[in-house]
Amino acid sequence: xTSWLPSLITATPEEGYDLAVKLSRVAIKMTQPDAAVRDRLxxxxxEDAKSLIAVSQxxxxxxxxxxxxxxYWRDPS
Amino acid sequence: xTSWLPSLITATPEEGYDLAVKLSRVAIKMTQPDAAVRDRLxxxxxEDAKSLIAVSQxxxxxxxxxxxxxxYWRDPS
Amino acid sequence: xTSWLPSLITATPEEGYDLAVKLSRVAIKMTQPDAAVRDRLxxxxxEDAKSLIAVSQxxxxxxxxxxxxxxYWRDPS
Amino acid sequence: xTSWLPSLITATPEEGYDLAVKLSRVAIKMTQPDAAVRDRLxxxxxEDAKSLIAVSQxxxxxxxxxxxxxxYWRDPS
Amino acid sequence: xTSWLPSLITATPEEGYDLAVKLSRVAIKMTQPDAAVRDRLxxxxxEDAKSLIAVSQxxxxxxxxxxxxxxYWRDPS
Amino acid sequence: xTSWLPSLITATPEEGYDLAVKLSRVAIKMTQPDAAVRDRLxxxxxEDAKSLIAVSQxxxxxxxxxxxxxxYWRDPS
Numbered sequence: 001x002t003s004w005l006p007s008l009i010t011a012t013p014e015e016g017y018d019l020a021v022k023l024s025r026v027a028i029k030m031t032q033p034d035a036a037v038r039d040r041l042x043x044x045x046x047e048d049a050k051s052l053i054a055v056s057q058x059x060x061x062x063x064x065x066x067x068x069x070x071x072y073w074r075d076p077s
Numbered sequence: 078x079t080s081w082l083p084s085l086i087t088a089t090p091e092e093g094y095d096l097a098v099k100l101s102r103v104a105i106k107m108t109q110p111d112a113a114v115r116d117r118l119x120x121x122x123x124e125d126a127k128s129l130i131a132v133s134q135x136x137x138x139x140x141x142x143x144x145x146x147x148x149y150w151r152d153p154s
Numbered sequence: 155x156t157s158w159l160p161s162l163i164t165a166t167p168e169e170g171y172d173l174a175v176k177l178s179r180v181a182i183k184m185t186q187p188d189a190a191v192r193d194r195l196x197x198x199x200x201e202d203a204k205s206l207i208a209v210s211q212x213x214x215x216x217x218x219x220x221x222x223x224x225x226y227w228r229d230p231s
Numbered sequence: 232x233t234s235w236l237p238s239l240i241t242a243t244p245e246e247g248y249d250l251a252v253k254l255s256r257v258a259i260k261m262t263q264p265d266a267a268v269r270d271r272l273x274x275x276x277x278e279d280a281k282s283l284i285a286v287s288q289x290x291x292x293x294x295x296x297x298x299x300x301x302x303y304w305r306d307p308s
Numbered sequence: 309x310t311s312w313l314p315s316l317i318t319a320t321p322e323e324g325y326d327l328a329v330k331l332s333r334v335a336i337k338m339t340q341p342d343a344a345v346r347d348r349l350x351x352x353x354x355e356d357a358k359s360l361i362a363v364s365q366x367x368x369x370x371x372x373x374x375x376x377x378x379x380y381w382r383d384p385s
Numbered sequence: 386x387t388s389w390l391p392s393l394i395t396a397t398p399e400e401g402y403d404l405a406v407k408l409s410r411v412a413i414k415m416t417q418p419d420a421a422v423r424d425r426l427x428x429x430x431x432e433d434a435k436s437l438i439a440v441s442q443x444x445x446x447x448x449x450x451x452x453x454x455x456x457y458w459r460d461p462s
Contacts, residue, residue: 005091008149014236017254021261023094023140027133030098032123045126046263049276053285054130056258060292061137063254069149072239072300082168085226100171100217104210107175109200122203131207138214146226159322162380177325177371181364184329186354199357208361215368223380245390248408252415277417280430284439287412291446294408303393303454313399316457331402331448335441338406340431353434362438369445377457 008069016070020062024055085146093147097139101132162223170224174216178209239300247301251293255286316377324378328370332363393454401455405447409440 004026010016032038045051067073081103087093109115122128144150158180164170186192199205221227235257241247263269276282298304312334318324340346353359375381389411395401417423430436452458 003089003091005094006089008090008144009151012234012237013239014234017236017257021258024133024137026094027098027136028129030136031129031132037124041124041126041129045130047268047272048126049272049279049282050285051126051130052259052262052272053276053282053289054127054134055262056255057285057289057292058130058134058137059258059261060255060289060296061134061141064292064296065137065141065144065149067239067296067300069144069151072296074240074300080166080168082171083166085167085221086228101210101214103171104175104213105206107213108206108209114201118201118203118206122207125203128203128207131204131211135207135211135214138211138218142214142218142221142226146221146228157320157322159325160320162321162375163382178364178368180325181329181367182360184367185360185363191355195355195357195360199361202357205357205361208358208365212361212364212368215365215372219368219372219375219380223375223382243388243391244393245388248390248411252412278422278426280426280433280436281439283413283416283426284430284436284443286416287409288439288443288446290412290415291409291443291450295446295450298393298450298454303450305394305454311397311399313402314397316398316452317459332441332445334402335406335444336437338444339437339440345432349432349434349437353438356434359434359438362435362442366438366442366445369442369449373445373449373452373457377452377459 008066010066010070013067013070013073016066016073017059017063020059020066023062023066024058027058085143087143087147090144090147090150093143093150094136094140097136097143100139100143101135104135162220164220164224167221167224167227170220170227171213171217174213174220177216177220178212181212239297241297241301244298244301244304247297247304248290248294251290251297254293254297255289258289316374318374318378321375321378321381324374324381325367325371328367328374331370331374332366335366393451395451395455398452398455398458401451401458402444402448405444405451408447408451409443412443 008019010019028038045055085096087096105115122132162173164173182192199209239250241250259269276286316327318327336346353363393404395404413423430440
């Protein structure tokens with residue numbers, strides 16, 4: 001079975017950011033596994049300024065973790 | 078007696094993420110030990126966008142800790 | 155006089171988690187020293203989903219600190 | 232194709248801060264890709280004290296990451 | 309003139325916690341320098357569960373900083 | 386042109402704290418550049434307990450960054 005999270009290592013900061021977004025979304029799915037409920041809630045946060053900011057806080061926290069994992073991509077490969 | 082948290086070390090990032098989810102849930106149980114009350118509260122947060130985002134923030138914080146504990150799973154075993 | 159916090163070092167991750175819970179509670183006591191007021195507030199947060207999540211965020215932050223203090227209990231003693 | 236985030240390394244702390252602001256904004260775009268909706272939401276947070284503070288919290292988190300990436304710009308080049 | 313914050317180093321974890329509480333209070337004073345206004349606001353947060361939890365989050369963040377500064381008081385002096 | 390943030394290095398912890406306060410304020414300015422709007426919002430947060438606590442959380446996050454930058458001012462110069 002393929003893992004949804006095989007590694008925290010990414011080639012570039014941009015890919016690291018995309019992974020941070022993914023990590024923030026998985027938490028929602030794990031707490032609310034019902035896709036129908038999540039679909040119903042989506043406009044509630046995607047069109048609400050405070051919720052969007054809260055989502056970006058979660059992303060920022062994951063991006064900190066991923067950046068540390070990648071030694072901040074200091075040495076371009 | 079078996080510990081519910083014998084170690085922060087996991088084999089993979091995905092297992093580390095699962096552990097982060099578990100850690101976030103234990104805190105709720107310790108603050109509200111009554112299972113009946115928790116069951117009553119569950120829809121209150123599992124169907125509320127802001128609460129789901131707040132839960133994912135807690136998970137993100139625990140995932141940062143667990144990732145550091147595992148040296149970010151940089152060296153696949 | 156005995157200190158309520160003689161050390162951040164614990165034997166196991168589980169004890170470290172218990173200490174994180176304790177640290178989160180002490181902050182409440184220091185800001186609201188009146189036990190009668192705290193007792194009155196308790197149902198307000200122990201039966202409110204958003205408050206329970208917020209408490210678990212505080213615990214997560216303290217657990218990060220305690221985990222680092224213990225080198226993440228990487229070497230079982 | 233040019234990356235919107237080629238590197239976390241900046242010449243100065245001030246440029247690092249600007250990058251933190253940029254990172255906080257990208258998260259909003261990724262969660263709400265519709266520019267028209269974002270434009271509609273903008274006054275909702277730019278003229279609301281609590282939202283502005285929440286945005287600055289996200290920026291602070293990204294600035295911590297970027298500062299670590301740059302070794303806190305300790306050695307002026 | 310004496311500094312209100314001469315050092316982050318404390319002899320014990322407990323003193324470090326007290327310093328974290330102090331740091332959290334100074335921020336309030338700097339944003340609202342008027343003591344009369346602060347006195348008026350005090351019951352608003354000291355008797356509100358959500359505010360007390362938010363204060364303890366700030367304390368937890370400062371305690372993380374102070375703990376790192378003190379190498380987590382790993383070596384008792 | 387002078388930078389508003391030439392360095393994260395400060396002589397003392399107290400100056401570091403002042404810099405953290407400054408960093409938290411700049412974020413507000415960057416998100417809401419209109420000084421008239423900011424002046425209108427000021428009483429909204431300076432006289433609101435929850436907002437003051439939220440501001441102090443942002444300051445705590447920046448103070449963590451600045452403290453790390455300064456090696457926690459462990460060696461008095």
